[in-house]
Amino acid sequence: MGIELQNITKKFTDYTALDNISLNIASGELIALLGPSGCGKTTLLRIIAGLESADSGKIILEGKDTTNLPPREKNVGFVFQHYALFRRLNVYENVAFGLKVLPRSKRPSKSEIKDRVEHLLKLVQMEWALKRYPSQLSGGQRQRVALARALAVNPRVLLLDEPFSALDAKVRQELRRWLRKLHDEIHVTSIFVTHDQEEALELADRIVVINKGKIEQQGTPQEVYDHPANAFVYNFLGNVNVFHGRVHEGMVTLGGHSVDAPDELKNSAEKTSQTFVRPHEIGISKIRSEGNDLEGTIREIRLLGGQIGLNIECEGFDQPIDAEIPRELYLNLQLKKGDRVFVTFNKVKVFACDYEI
Amino acid sequence: MSTPLLSQGTPPVVRKKISDPLPVRILLIGLTLLFFIGFVFLPLGLVFAQAFQKGWDFYLEAIREPYTIEAVKLTLTTVAIVVPLNAFFGVTAAWAITKFSFPGKAALKTLLDLPFAVSPVIAGLIFVLLLGSRTPFGSWLGEQGIKIIFSTPGIIIATLFVTFPFVARELIPLMEAQGRDEEEAALTLGAKGWQIFGKITLPNIRWGLLYGMILCSARAIGEFGAVSVVSGHIRGQTNTIPLHVEILYSEYNFTASFAVASLLVFLALTTVIVKAVMENRFQKNSSQH
CATH class of the missing domain: 1.20.5 (Single alpha-helices involved in coiled-coils or other helix-helix interfaces)
Known part of the structure; x- marks a missing residue:
């Protein structure tokens, strides 16, 4: 087992950052800790690195209990959100730092250090920048140097705190794919923290969704995206329409409309519910095909890259519905603002609210 | 491997300055x-x-006078002892205040300014009251043959007190702005405390530190009030340059007095010039993050 976290709890004076978190991560896995800002994910990462201490709980890295070790003995690689490169040292010295501070008995020879640093810089495609200083590098380049520096000490695990948040969109995407590829090459157990669901879905082997100091769900990106465990996860993973309604005799009301209730709610007593429909799981047509179709008016049309976003007002719904359709369909239907269209929910997820409003 | 990753950052935007009317x-x-x-x-x-006024020869004579030379020596000795000590204290205080959180931190930060707020005369009196020969501690020291007030150690202590804040005040905002990230990174890479200080923290603050030390030197050279109280004005023994100027002046020996004063002006100008050069470097260095 790569990383075992057992019952980690951390309280600050006015709130609980982590509430009894337990998590197992296999060797070589790449894990995303996903959650809104302030959910405790960065605190958890800092606790694993030893930069902060947990109030209770255990941290086991590669079979070794490191809970009470000082950070310099934990042997974790940490990549900081703003890289934290040593501004007075050049790229070579930055990467070599972790090797040069080793006690003499463990320190590799000068030429070994040089070989290792050059190898790592080649790995992150920064071998041309040996003599540069951090201030002379772009954000993406700094990020890669920070990664090489963290890998230099052969860390048991690699921790990345919001690794791409300070980069612009294009570089972020490039670096994301590159990091995935790099991980497939070197297989070091890695955890990265992010609030960006897209990043987590694309990059991670497994996603751990955290909210208010608790794990809401963990699973592969596919599992988490297709089968969100609860309303929070559904809401957090991507855009979604939320309809508040009631479960009544096996049906769920959505505004003036109703759909079949999910099996587990078929026989339940009447209660309030939340229904989720993702924008791309909504069908649009100009002709009524089934009796169940919902009629609405297009209020807004937005270009979203390859997709077209529609904002549709339907009778009986207190808020407009967001739909996303392929560009081709949009062109075929010749949709305009103010058009009447029929809306189908292709996939609907209902969660009962356990509390009464 | 072909690399599409090397996208460069956008160049900084040059903004047109908005100016007041002519x-x-x-x-x-x-x-x-x-x-x-x-x-x-x-x-x-x-x-x-x-x-x-009385010509170059008289000027040289006034400066070469033994008492003047002793005063210059004493002032330089004081600077040589005070500045390194206050550099050390200043770094320690700034380090404690910016890198750790502990109760009473805000109070400590405020108290750092006390030597600036207190009149130098009072600063001198504090040490007379604390260490003078009529106090228990002072008389005990006297029995051991250690004389502090009305001798060089007293001058050094008073100057230490008066110039204490310079280095710390220079470093605290700098270290606060730099944050703890680099130190934390060094920590996760396995560095020990002294390695982190020597390889990371000190290089990051060195311009600020030098700048603070220059300000500290300038003040240590020129300090009059506090030193005046503790020195005893013994010519050739406990007279610093400013005190010597004052003595010559009160003896109506104006030309000699101003000749020695011109030494102070010269030292002050030197520090101001060094400071300006440093400031230039300092800004250049701290702007490249």
Whole structure:
């Protein structure tokens, strides 16, 4: 087992950052800790690195209990959100730092250090920048140097705190794919923290969704995206329409409309519910095909890259519905603002609210 | 491997400066200049005019006079001891305040300014009251043959007190702005405390530190009030340059007094120039993050 976290709890004076978190991560896995800002994910990462201490709980890295070790003995690689490169040292010295501070008995020879640093810089495609200083590098380049520096000490695990948040969109995407590829090459157990669901879905082997100091769900990106465990996860993973309604005799009301209730709610007593429909799981047509179709008016049309976003007002719904359709369909239907269209929910997820409003 | 990753950051945007109307600028610049001429250039010029009133030979003689040389030596000794000590204390205080959180931190930060707020005369008196020969501690020290007040150690202690804040005040904002990230990174990479300080923290603060030390030197050279109280004005023994100037002046030996004063002006100008050069480097260095 790569990383075992057992019952980690951390309280600050006015709130609980982590509430009894337990998590197992296999060797070589790449894990995303996903959650809104302030959910405790960065605190958890800092606790694993030893930069902060947990109030209770255990941290086991590669079979070794490191809970009470000082950070310099934990042997974790940490990549900081703003890289934290040593501004007075050049790229070579930055990467070599972790090797040069080793006690003499463990320190590799000068030429070994040089070989290792050059190898790592080649790995992150920064071998041309040996003599540069951090201030002379772009954000993406700094990020890669920070990664090489963290890998230099052969860390048991690699921790990345919001690794791409300070980069612009294009570089972020490039670096994301590159990091995935790099991980497939070197297989070091890695955890990265992010609030960006897209990043987590694309990059991670497994996603751990955290909210208010608790794990809401963990699973592969596919599992988490297709089968969100609860309303929070559904809401957090991507855009979604939320309809508040009631479960009544096996049906769920959505505004003036109703759909079949999910099996587990078929026989339940009447209660309030939340229904989720993702924008791309909504069908649009100009002709009524089934009796169940919902009629609405297009209020807004937005270009979203390859997709077209529609904002549709339907009778009986207190808020407009967001739909996303392929560009081709949009062109075929010749949709305009103010058009009447029929809306189908292709996939609907209902969660009962356990509390009464 | 082909690499599409090397996208460079966008160049910095040059903004056009918004300026005040011309008459306002002329007025403000004019007033500043006038003030400078009246309060800085003119008096400084007079110091040199007075100093050379009786000619170059007299000037040299006044400066070569043994008591003057002793005063210069004492002042330089004081600076040589005070500045390194306060650099050390300043770094320690700034480190403690910016890198750790502990109860009473805000109070400590405020108290750092105390030596600036207290009148130097009072600062001197504090040490007379604490270490003078009539106090229990002072008389005990006297029995051990250690004399502090009215001798060199007293001057050094009073100067230490007065110049304590310079380095710390220079470093605290700098270290606060730099944050703890680099130190934390070094920590996760396995560095020990002294390695982190020597390889990361010290290089990051060195310009600020030097700058603080220059300010500290300038003040240590020029300090009059606190030193005056603890020195005892013994010629050739406990007279620093400012005290010597004052003695010569009160003896109506104006030309000699101004000649020695011109030494102080010279030292002050040197520190100001060094400071300006440093400031330039300092800004250049801290702007490249």
